[in-house]
Amino acid sequence: MSNLFLDLKFLFFLRPFESFGVYFAMITGVARKVFSFLIILGLILLGYTHALFTLLQPIEEFNESEPLFNDDKNNPWNLVPTYYRVGSDGNIIKKSAFIEPPNKNTNMYTNFGTALIAVYQLMTGDTGSLSSWEYSDNFPLVFLMITFSFFTVIYLLNLFIGLMSNAIQDNDNKASFLKQKAEILAEIELFCLFPQQRRWRHWFPDYIYYKAHVDEVRSKIREINGHDWHGVEKPVLHPELLKIIGMDKSRCRE
Template identity: 45%
Template sequence: MYFAIMIHVAKKIISFLILLLIVVISFAHAYYILLLPRSDFSFGQRTINNDPNNPWNLASTYNLIYENGTVDSNPFLIQPPNENTNMFIDFKTSLFATYKFLTGDSGALTNWSYLNNPPHVILIVLFSLLVVVYLMNLFIGLLNNEIQANNNRAAYFMQKAQVLAEIELFYLLPFQRRWKEWFPEVMHYYANVDDIQKVIREMKPNKWKSFKKAFPELGQKLSKKVHSEPEGEEE
């Protein structure tokens, strides 16, 4: 039953997931354009330039502090950067960094000074408000509504019927389809009169007419047995 609910809910929200994926890819591309290094560099050799996106300029440095409190401007220890120092040097890692931000991990975006990078701050604010706050909460709400709407036995039986139909069509041999034990010509179904009356009353008049036209004898018997007609079709 729960598997049927999962499949049905996934089909309902697939369009929203595609929209969410497009938005995440768009922000990942924007970060990639904004934080891509503008000059050549090498991880194996220190590259000194004024590029704020150069991984060597983002690497952790350690400076000497003299007894008088002044700090030596030349670092005496530098932690060599790697591919994770600036994850926006490649679009694939940029997409992964954006996904991590979506899950609440913004560590890939903390290597830059927020005060000196207004576009960077604007992207963070837009992404957090639009995606993390609005779209994710909307996604949770839609997911909850769909689960509540499909949390019934009807969804389970519908999924079960679809699976059985596929088995009958694609996995059974011709002689197996002719077995009377598996596929009887007549099937008897027991239903409570109150339930039948409720179903008939909820049926639209044109649908009830089509049913009686297709099965005139059964329609007359049901009408006599349960003494019920759809609303607007009382006879």
């Protein structure tokens, strides 16, 4: 885990560069927009995990090293493969059998943690955790498996892909990158500079001049004063700026 976090930490050093930072900004921006949907998907996974855990957990306690055969269909000793010896006449000798001992993955629904992993595998299309049960006489299991595959694998995951596509199209990658770069500069100013360095005027001037076309400024002012502004806080528009570009308060929303 430490190696993984170390490599991810190295990737964060590439954020200030535009060729890499745009993708970081896009990833974080899209993640914020679909986070609520991921919570809904996670709650659905927990619901199916709870249902399958209740349905498929063993009734009695068992020991992996001590054979226990009973009428419990969820008992791992009843789920493992059994091999019979074939006699010289071609008949199966059922009195002599080899039984593969169970392990913790024989019935992943014995505890809630492994049941959650099994349901996640179902979401990826891996039905191996349910292959030990017979479907012909287990209608609740078939019902849960079909509804899960339809609503989660087919419907919700495709809906999730569509939401991410719309979020990518709606996200202004350039603006997100500039905002991210400003946050990086703020972190450097707060945690990496000495107090006397923060007072240097050639690093932190009182005024910052930005050159823009007057039509772009008017469009941005209309966006700020209208209903199209999606920022956290609206910028303060100085009356002198409105006077210079020939706009008053009545024309800001037009």
